[in-house]
Amino acid sequence: MIIDRIEAIPYRIPYCKALRDGVGTMMGNQIDTQLGTAATLTFGAAFRSTSRRPAELSNYLDMSDDLIASPLTIADGVMRVSDAPGVGIDIDDDKLRHYRRGTA
DSSP states (O other): OEEOSSOHHHHHHHHHHHHHTTOOOEEBOSSOOHHHHHHHHHHHHTSHHHHTSOOBOOGGGGOSOOSBSSOOOOBTTBOOOOSSSTTSOOBOHHHHHHHOOOOO
8 A cells, every 4th residue: 555645644544444454555655746745754754664664755856846945855765754843844935936826
């Protein structure tokens, strides 16, 4: 079972059922931004079974730009969870303004 996307709360229920039933789990994302990747990383790190398994979290490397102030890094095949609050990232306000679409 691959747990993906940034909606961590809805995924907790199927994740816990998978653990109960002995189904292997891993973390992954599907062309998420670095914000989505940070959320997936944080969620996966919260559980022993996923924090000790490989994850598919490098899809953000295919994007030309992102909204976070400090890029995520992969060093020696490992991504580290930030000590900062929340999912550990800060939004770059200038980039947010640049990519903002008109408001309704």
